[in-house]
Amino acid sequence: MNIDKVNSGPTTEETTMLAQLHSRLETEADKSQLTDISYRVFDTPIGKLLLASTEAGLVRVAFESEGYDHILESLATKVSPRILQAPAKLDGVARQLDEYFAGTRHEFQLPLDLRLSTEFRRTVQLELGQIGYGQTLSYAQVAAKIGKPKAVRAVGTACATNPLPIVLPCHRVLRTDGALGGYLGGLPTKLQLLELENPQRQTQSDPVLF
Amino acid sequence: MKQPFERVVQTHGLSVLRVCRALLDEHRAQDAWSETFLSALKAYPQLDQEANVQAWLVRIAHRKAIDELRKHRPETVQAEVENGDGVHASTPAQNLENLELWQVVKTLPEKQRLVIAYRYLGGLSYAQIAEVLSGTPEAARRAAADGIKNLRSKLNEAQTPGAKR
Numbered sequence: 001m002n003i004d005k006v007n008s009g010p011t012t013e014e015t016t017m018l019a020q021l022h023s024r025l026e027t028e029a030d031k032s033q034l035t036d037i038s039y040r041v042f043d044t045p046i047g048k049l050l051l052a053s054t055e056a057g058l059v060r061v062a063f064e065s066e067g068y069d070h071i072l073e074s075l076a077t078k079v080s081p082r083i084l085q086a087p088a089k090l091d092g093v094a095r096q097l098d099e100y101f102a103g104t105r106h107e108f109q110l111p112l113d114l115r116l117s118t119e120f121r122r123t124v125q126l127e128l129g130q131i132g133y134g135q136t137l138s139y140a141q142v143a144a145k146i147g148k149p150k151a152v153r154a155v156g157t158a159c160a161t162n163p164l165p166i167v168l169p170c171h172r173v174l175r176t177d178g179a180l181g182g183y184l185g186g187l188p189t190k191l192q193l194l195e196l197e198n199p200q201r202q203t204q205s206d207p208v209l210f
Numbered sequence: 211m212k213q214p215f216e217r218v219v220q221t222h223g224l225s226v227l228r229v230c231r232a233l234l235d236e237h238r239a240q241d242a243w244s245e246t247f248l249s250a251l252k253a254y255p256q257l258d259q260e261a262n263v264q265a266w267l268v269r270i271a272h273r274k275a276i277d278e279l280r281k282h283r284p285e286t287v288q289a290e291v292e293n294g295d296g297v298h299a300s301t302p303a304q305n306l307e308n309l310e311l312w313q314v315v316k317t318l319p320e321k322q323r324l325v326i327a328y329r330y331l332g333g334l335s336y337a338q339i340a341e342v343l344s345g346t347p348e349a350a351r352r353a354a355a356d357g358i359k360n361l362r363s364k365l366n367e368a369q370t371p372g373a374k375r
Contacts, residue, residue, distance in 0.1 A: 010224050018223050021240060025219070025247050034251045039216075072214040081254055083214035 026086040036080035038089035041068065045101050046189050049166075051090045054079065057111030058093055061164050063185040078116060097166070103196065106133035108167045116163045120151075124158035131172040134197040138176040160184060166193065213263075215254050219247060222267050228331040229268060232315045233275040233323065242274040249274075268332035272324070272342050279320070314364050322357030329354050 010018065029035045037059065039052040050068050052060040052075060059079065062071045076083055087094075092110065099105035114122045127146050131137050137145075143155045159170040160182055171193040175181045183190035195201050226246055230239040249270050257266060315323055324343060328334045329350075336347040336354070343350065 014224060014227065017240070018227060021223070021227070021243050021247075022219065024240075024244055025251075028244060028248055029251055032248065032252075034248065037214075072216070073211060076212055076214045081212040081215055082251055083216050084219070084251075085216050 022085075026084060026088070029084060030086065030089070034082060035084045035086060035089075036082040037075055038084060038086035039072070040085060040087035040090045040094070042090070042094050042097065044097060046185065046192055049097070051093050051097075052083075053090060053093065054113045054115075056113040056115075058164060058167060059113040059116065061167055063165070063189070065186065066184065093167075100166070101196070110167060112164060112167070114163065117158075117161070120154065121158040121161060124155050125162050125164070125168050125170075128159070128162070128168045128170050128173065131169060136172045136174050136194070139173055139181065140176050142173055156181070169193075172197075212254075212257075212259060215251055218250070218254070218263055218267075222264055223247075225264065225332055226267050226271050228312075229271050229327045230275060232312050232327040232331055234278050238278050242271060242278060245274045246271040262338070264332065265334055265338045268328055268334055268338075269342050271332075272328070311365075314361060314368070317364065318357050318360055321353050322360060325350050325353040326357040326361070 026035075026038075030038075033055075037052055037054055039050060039060075042049050042051050048064045050060065050062040050064075050066075050071055051058070052062075052071075060071065060075060062068065072083060096105055096108050096110060100108070114125060117125055123146055124142065127142060130145075131142075139155045139159070140149070140152050142159075143149050143152045146155075148154070155173075159173050162168055162170040162184070165171070165185060171183060171190045173181065180187050180190055223243075227239070227243050230242040230246070233239070234242055246267060250267055257263075315326060318326065321343075325339055328339045328342060329336070334342070336350045339345075339350040340347045
């Protein structure tokens with residue numbers, strides 16, 4: 001027996017106990033309404049996604065490339081530092097995403113919390129929800145739809161800062177010439193989502209990537 | 211910028227667990243851990259940005275543990291130490307050493323037990339311990355030295371052939 005041992009890493013037994021204590025904390029914090037943001041990391045065919053929600057609804061969907069640490073720190077600053085990993089609170093979101101990637105869900109039915117967006121961007125992002133599954137619009141068409149036909153650039157920015165990609169389908173917005181435009185999750189991901197929704201897309205003319 | 215609370219749990223969960231276990235029996239140690247992090251979560255938005263998070267958590271754990279200690283005097287702890295081997299019989303061998311060490315820490319006089327737990331498990335400085343226990347850093351240092359000496363002789367006793375094991 002060695003006194004120095006007490007500062008060593010966790011034993012298997014301690015790791016198991018900490019996991020149990022963590023789920024107990026999730027439950028008790030939820031009961032006392034102390035968790036302002038619950039999150040989980042969820043596996044999908046396009047990679048791992050970070051899902052975060054407040055009491056009001058889904059507040060953030062993030063790609064791994066955005067850096068989860070950075071995203072959580074930014075949520076701590078902008079919303080609240082009372083953030084806990086609480087997978088069960090996001091079961092509903094995870095299930096709908098599973099169905100979407102299986103091709104059986106064409107529309108998300110989830111409460112959304114767009115507090116991270118400014119009013120203009122929120123208008124654009126909500127408009128994205130009106131673009132049907134498998135359809136695409138150009139940035140200019142979206143600008144026209146919200147009654148600001150000249151705000152094409154601002155619409156592009158609103159898409160690029162969409163806090164809820166996939167759920168609010170900014171991947172359905174392309175450039176007027178049919179080029180993909182941009183995507184926070186990377187252009188291959190944007191293409192993958194468009195092809196999931198419209199398998200014929202692959203056989204059409206080669207997409208112009210840049 | 212304040213860290214997301216989840217990171218606080220990940221970083222300090224283990225040392226708070228060890229502090230709680232050194233002071234309380236298994237069941238109450240788990241209650242104390244849960245209450246500590248629940249209270250911490252509640253107070254977290256108001257915590258000073260510059261605060262030492264570990265010291266803050268150990269201070270909360272101290273308050274939770276001390277309540278339990280006052281309620282149940284050492285008889286409980288003593289009885290448990292004597293049955294210690296039986297209680298943890300099913301634990302994998304690799305974990306036994308740590309568990310046994312905690313059992314022995316629990317037999318120390320209260321002041322030594324607290325100081326050792328905060329110093330070696332909680333990672334607090336003697337100045338921080340003095341603040342938690344409302345004493346002086348010198349007294350905390352002395353109690354720790356006495357406690358370690360005490361612990362060493364108790365452990366040696368336990369390992370002497372012909373003793374209990």
